[in-house]
Amino acid sequence: MSISFYNTLTRKTEEFIPMNEGEVRMYSCGPTVYDYFHIGNARSFVMSDIVRRYFEFRGYRVTYVMNITDIDDKIIKRANEQGVPSSEIAETYTEAFLHDSARFGIRPADVFPRATETMDEIIAHIQGLIEKGAAYNVNGDVFFRVSAFKEYGKLSRKNIEELEVGARIEADTRKENPVDFALWKSAKPGEPSWDSPWGKGRPGWHMECSVMSQKFLGETFDIHAGGNDLIFPHHENEIAQSEALTEKTFARYWMHFGFLNIDNEKMSKSLGNFFTAREIVEKFPAEVIRFYYLQTHYRSPLNFTHEGLDAAKTGLQKLQGLYDALREASGGTGPFDVKHFEQRFITAMDDDFNTPAGFGVLFEMVREANSILHGSGGMEEGSREALIDFLRRSCIGLFGILREESGGGATGELVGGLMDLLIGIRADARKEKQYALSDRIRDGLKELGVVLEDSRDGTKWKLSNE
RNA sequence: GGCGACGUACCCAAGUGGCUAAGGGGACGCUCUGCAAAAGCGUUAUUCAUCGGUUCGAAUCCGAUCGUCGCCUCCA
Known part of the structure; x- marks a missing residue:
């Protein structure tokens, strides 16, 4: 008996055979820390965590890495709006991410690499691609030469010719080819930047994931996971820039999580149907939300209601x-x-x-x-x-959906004592068949959110909002 | 235009060639209970968007039609 799952790379459900027996090396695309994450992000994080935990449940040893993208256009934009350094935005929302993840019962990754702490490796990787002829420098911007990687499109099943004629690619005259993508972006005035052989700048979005995953998991690892929308271009580009350098398979299995919709529409701020994870977990226990996610298969869309x-x-x-x-x-x-x-x-x-x-x-x-x-x-x-x-x-x-302490166990000694007293009085009343009094106690407690359940072994109580 | 996914009961949702189409929620009836709650039992899809085809056999494979959705360089 072994675990099988759907591999986006082959579009088939395949038996999972790890590189090293009994061991899983897994990478999951983490947040860009420019805002609180939302309930759609939460679904991906939860499902990814569940996959990791299931491997452990089945006896595997798992190394689980999740990146934190702490330098990015969106972070810079947010920083400029608020007039604070982008590092401050990144710190604030990294902390929020870790805090909210914990509230959702998501176990921390073994490593949370950050882009800004991986700069040397990123620069070395880009340098290597330039030396191999798979990347080129144009006045401080470095682009990946897609034509240098013959297998480009193998994950998303796209071909370069069709992408080239696609209307949505912005013309960038500096690029040799419109489908080429940025590995290194030169710094504009006032932007945070790092020194590099091509001048001051910062890494492109796809670059960091390639480098951070390989830094902690090796040039080839078992599983790379993320949301459906990351298949193209993000994961496609990760494969290209990784395999062009190492000439080895990057990730062996690719997993993608279905989207969460609200009223059958994509969640977006402009539609006003946008919920952050932290606001929803105020209204429902994390266990309930997790159970709700788990009732739908991870690859199917989930309509959130x-x-x-x-x-x-x-x-x-x-x-x-x-x-x-x-x-x-x-x-x-x-x-x-x-x-x-x-x-x-x-x-x-x-x-x-x-x-x-x-x-x-x-x-x-x-x-x-x-x-x-x-x-x-x-x-x-x-x-x-x-x-x-x-x-x-x-x-x-x-699954992380049950509590050890349920009912009133966590409400403290005083409440526990009061409840024992009330239940005792009610028991006496019932013995005397004074049902008006006993029902008054039960109904009154119900209004306060306390539910009584009589059984042969006595009366139990619990809070109704749990 | 290209690539892809989906349509199963009142709602949610498994099942993807062959025993009675899982399971959860809801509803209704019953058992238990002083009455409830909890729990249990029973009922709620002769049928899987529609129409054809392949097959001894189809929700499952193939084709067409209708409908919904995603991706095509910001995205989980």
Whole structure:
């Protein structure tokens, strides 16, 4: 049994065979830090993180690198608008990126290389391309000579001739060919710049990713991931400028994440349907948003709706409910075959990280487990522990969608004490059949956002907004 | 114009040649409960945008049509 997934390079689902057995070297395109990232970015970051975690779940050792583009036209533009140094913009939003990622439950990469800290390697790479005849300097701007790389277009399936006649390429008379792209941009007055053999300037956008990935993962590595829109030109250009120099395969497998739309339209500031990750995570727990993302396959477009999030929230409560109940339960007699479900779960996930199919298995498991757990015999101790262990590994370690502390556990001693008192009073009232009083307590608490659930073992409470 | 993706129930969404078309949400009925909630059980697609074709067999392959969307040098 092995993991297979769709490789954009071959347009086929392929069995994953790592360069080094048991090891995955993976690079994911990170943010350009000129603004808060939005819920579409968040989807890509979450899915990329899930891919990394699934490899770990399956026993691989993963080296995961995500770049931070901290010098770029957009950063300079934002800096000029606000009248501050571009380094300040970059710092502010790098910090915001790390903070918001953490709130989304996205695990930090092993390395977060930054473009400004990789300048020597970038310059050396460009120098190498010039020496090979694959790049040329025009008064301090260095361009990649696309005609020097015969395989240009192999990722995006475009051919150079068609690109040349494309109307959207701006004529730049300095270029030998309109499809050539910038590796090094000469500094305009007032722009941040670094010294280079071609004068002061800064790297082109595509350049940094090639260099940063190879710096930490080697000239050839296993997986390169990013949003769908990066296939062309970004990833195409990365391949060209990398392979033209090394004459080796750059990334062996390419993964691309589907876009997130809102009301079936692309999210954009001009349409007014733009949401940052930090504003949405104020309204919904990160676990709910993650679960919502995971219910759609990573390559499919995801239409983001408020109703969808509500539905995800309800669905997730079912999973959390089982997890909570399992931990509170005591030994019983009913056996439960966790292994069977875990096997089916792995089969689903091994097939192109099919998280929706994985949840299909998980929810079938939830139903059967609840049925045994709440049944007359309860669940046998070994099965219960095995199931808790599987839920921990799958829904916490892998997906990050369940909480260890749910319900009122995290609200503090005073609230806990008050709740015990109220529940005690209500229990006495119920014993005396004073249902008007007991319902008054339950209804009143409900209005305050506290839900009571009576069971054979007593009354449990939880907060309704979780 | 070029390249590509998609259309499965009321909503979301797996399935891509062969057992009864997963799963979640919603709705309705039932069990449990003092009543609820939670949980369970049952019902909710003889049919997969439409029309043809290939095949013993098609949601799945091929063709056409309709519709939606993405990329084609800012983009996750």
